[in-house]
Amino acid sequence: MRIDLKDLLPGLCGLGFGSWLLRETYLLDVELAQHVGGGMNAAGYPRLLSLLILGCSMFLVCQALIRGVRRQMPPSDDSQVGDTWVFKKAGIAFLGFMVYTLLLNHVGYLIITPPLLGLITVLVGERRKLVIAATAILITLVLYTVTFYAFHIVLPEGVLRYVIG
Amino acid sequence: MFEFLQIIGDLISAVHLTSVVAMLIGLSMGILIGVLPGMGPLLGAVLAIPFTFYMDPVPAIALLLGIYQGGNYGGAITATVLGIPGTPMSAATLLDAYPMANRGLASEAVTLAAIASFFGTVFSGIVLILISKTLAKIAIGFGPAETMSLALLGLTAIAALSHGSLVKGLIAGAFGLSIATIGNDPITGFTRFNFGRTELEGGVTLVAMFMGIFAVSELLIQIEKPFRAFQATKRLGISFSMFKTLGPKFFGYLRSSIVGVGIGSIPVVGNTTSSFLSYKLAKDFSKRPGNFGKGEPDGVIASEAANSACTGGALIPMLALGIPGDPVVAVVMGGLLIQGLSPGPTLFFTQAQALTGIFAAFLIGGILLLPLGLASITVFMRVLKIPLSILLAAVLALIIIGTFLVQRHIFDLWQLWFFGAVGYAMRKTGFPLIPVVIGFVLGPIFEVNLRRTTIIMSGDFFGYMATRPVALVVLVLAAIALLAPLVQTWYLRLTQIRAERAKGSHQKKGSTNLS
Numbered sequence: 277m278r279i280d281l282k283d284l285l286p287g288l289c290g291l292g293f294g295s296w297l298l299r300e301t302y303l304l305d306v307e308l309a310q311h312v313g314g315g316m317n318a319a320g321y322p323r324l325l326s327l328l329i330l331g332c333s334m335f336l337v338c339q340a341l342i343r344g345v346r347r348q349m350p351p352s353d354d355s356q357v358g359d360t361w362v363f364k365k366a367g368i369a370f371l372g373f374m375v376y377t378l379l380l381n382h383v384g385y386l387i388i389t390p391p392l393l394g395l396i397t398v399l400v401g402e403r404r405k406l407v408i409a410a411t412a413i414l415i416t417l418v419l420y421t422v423t424f425y426a427f428h429i430v431l432p433e434g435v436l437r438y439v440i441g
Numbered sequence: 442m443f444e445f446l447q448i449i450g451d452l453i454s455a456v457h458l459t460s461v462v463a464m465l466i467g468l469s470m471g472i473l474i475g476v477l478p479g480m481g482p483l484l485g486a487v488l489a490i491p492f493t494f495y496m497d498p499v500p501a502i503a504l505l506l507g508i509y510q511g512g513n514y515g516g517a518i519t520a521t522v523l524g525i526p527g528t529p530m531s532a533a534t535l536l537d538a539y540p541m542a543n544r545g546l547a548s549e550a551v552t553l554a555a556i557a558s559f560f561g562t563v564f565s566g567i568v569l570i571l572i573s574k575t576l577a578k579i580a581i582g583f584g585p586a587e588t589m590s591l592a593l594l595g596l597t598a599i600a601a602l603s604h605g606s607l608v609k610g611l612i613a614g615a616f617g618l619s620i621a622t623i624g625n626d627p628i629t630g631f632t633r634f635n636f637g638r639t640e641l642e643g644g645v646t647l648v649a650m651f652m653g654i655f656a657v658s659e660l661l662i663q664i665e666k667p668f669r670a671f672q673a674t675k676r677l678g679i680s681f682s683m684f685k686t687l688g689p690k691f692f693g694y695l696r697s698s699i700v701g702v703g704i705g706s707i708p709v710v711g712n713t714t715s716s717f718l719s720y721k722l723a724k725d726f727s728k729r730p731g732n733f734g735k736g737e738p739d740g741v742i743a744s745e746a747a748n749s750a751c752t753g754g755a756l757i758p759m760l761a762l763g764i765p766g767d768p769v770v771a772v773v774m775g776g777l778l779i780q781g782l783s784p785g786p787t788l789f790f791t792q793a794q795a796l797t798g799i800f801a802a803f804l805i806g807g808i809l810l811l812p813l814g815l816a817s818i819t820v821f822m823r824v825l826k827i828p829l830s831i832l833l834a835a836v837l838a839l840i841i842i843g844t845f846l847v848q849r850h851i852f853d854l855w856q857l858w859f860f861g862a863v864g865y866a867m868r869k870t871g872f873p874l875i876p877v878v879i880g881f882v883l884g885p886i887f888e889v890n891l892r893r894t895t896i897i898m899s900g901d902f903f904g905y906m907a908t909r910p911v912a913l914v915v916l917v918l919a920a921i922a923l924l925a926p927l928v929q930t931w932y933l934r935l936t937q938i939r940a941e942r943a944k945g946s947h948q949k950k951g952s953t954n955l956s
Contacts, residue, residue: 286870316895318626332612366661377854393834402830415838
């Protein structure tokens with residue numbers, strides 16, 4: 277039996293999210309909200325939404341399990357993924373985003389941004405080292421200058437704060 | 442007549458140089474991003490929205506509207522030159538513009554697209570000005586029940602946008618509505634679902650959410666695709682002879698523009714539908730229907746005038762009723778909210794001056810589109826020669842800067858990546874993204890009015906609704922809008938099964954006859 281993971285996995289995620297939301301609505305201290313003229317309180321509306329999500333997710337899971345065969349999905353360019361390398365590329369990019377955000381304040385925008393942009397150009401398929409370096413550095417500098425002069429905003433300076441003083 | 446002259450006078454006095462400059466920048470950005478295959482005005486508007494924080498309301502909205510108008514036209518250039526639609530709404534344009542280009546009439550096709558876009562946009566701008574205020578005057582008397590019903594009607598657009606699976610569309614919409622509940626409760630001020638973070642007390646950052654769901658997920662999808670470059674071999678220029686079509690083909694331009702405004706004003710039916718419908722109508726009315734699809738200029742006019750007229754049409758329900766008529770308009774609505782302008786009927790009475798400025802900017806955009814769109818064709822074609830790797834690196838840098846500029850919090854970047862991951866996972870599993878944004882934008886309006894209605898009706902739903910006929914009618918319309926795609930799917934399946942059975946019984950009869 278082949279189960280359609282494209283329905284099962286989001287269905288399970290939906291069940292998880294819906295259950296969490298439903299639990300949160302009960303945990304909410306709604307005493308403050310309960311006395312608003314007898315209408316729906318601050319937890320009531322999200323509870324309705326959690327039930328809608330739970331119902332739809334349950335339907336999705338049941339549909340995937342009952343059919344037991346791969347559903348005819350509408351053709352979508354986004355979902356046509358042939359090998360695992362493409363997933364790895366997105367994963368590496370995402371990891372890059374995480375590291376970038378963690379280091380941005382400490383290292384500084386001007387130092388940390390070019391490596392991230394370089395990583396993206398490499399992942400897209402660019403192999404010319406000069407193009408990669410020039411693209412990363414130029415874009416970083418141009419945007420830094422624009423934000424500094426047009427919006428009067430200094431992006432995180434990081435270690436450069438100590439170097440420049 | 443006096444009122445009409447007064448409107449003209451108001452529009453002229455509302456024109457400011459900053460708005461015109463913002464509109465020019467917006468149009469250029471829009472055409473640029475429309476030319477790039479796979480990107481479109483939606484991504485352009487999302488990327489521009491953080492920069493509107495630092496602008497006055499009218500130039501800020503002018504910038505977003507410029508991107509919207511320019512993006513629609515930009516897609517036609519790619520459709521003509523490369524034979525691939527730069528944006529989904531230019532798919533119908535491609536049917537005749539590309540064959541025209543193959544016959545050596547690329548300049549004629551693009552000039553015709555520019556004229557049609559100009560005509561459609563200006564026409565829709567005039568309709569927008571004339572109709573939206575009247576609609577707002579009616580809607581100003583609406584109470585919470587009517588507003589809640591209208592918001593629900595807007596949310597049922599989710600059904601129309603749930604290509605393939607209504608259930609997935611509903612989950613996506615409910616997810617967007619749930620995200621909108623994070624932060625302070627709009628009625629009591631009670632803080633909900635903020636995970637103990639003070640940054641979330643005001644709710645999820647709109648820009649981080651929009652950027653993550655659309656831009657980051659798009660970036661990750663683009664990274665996965667094989668390395669590619671576009672080769673534009675056709676030469677483009679301006680064909681002034683095409684301006685002569687405005688006379689003999691005037692009714693063609695007008696009919697397509699009316700279709701565009703009409704379809705555009707129905708929430709989220711969208712400009713792709715309008716351009717195909719207009720194309721079909723043009724073919725039905727044509728004396729040369731056989732030429733359609735082989736390079737018929739009327740086909741280009743029909744598609745481009747309709748999808749451009751959609752821009753003004755889609756703004757009517759958003760400005761007058763607070764319901765976005767189109768995904769890009771949902772982003773523009775976000776831009777209005779950022780500027781402290783709450784879309785809906787009250788906007789016409791509390792912020793009349795800003796609104797007149799927005800109307801004037803819209804019309805100016807439509808007028809500027811023609812000279813800018815034609816004069817800059819060769820410049821924008823050069824964009825196609827820039828390697829995708831450089832463009833994506835620039836887009837990523839813009840996403841980061843744009844998100845950070847809003848509040849200058851690193852936490853906003855975490856929100857950005859979170860929504861980027863959600864958007865990416867949704868794309869991979871066949872979930873539509875637009876319902877999340879529609880839910881997020883309409884969520885607060887829907888919740889506040891739903892809860893106010895429950896307070897007013899004091900448990901007697903039917904008794905209360907009997908006194909609110911408008912709300913009741915809108916609720917029925919919402920139910921129809923939600924159920925229509927389901928009924929349509931079931932009907933198609935039933936017809937298919939019947940056809941298969943009939944075919945089977947014919948085959949059986951045939952085989953018994955043979956034996």
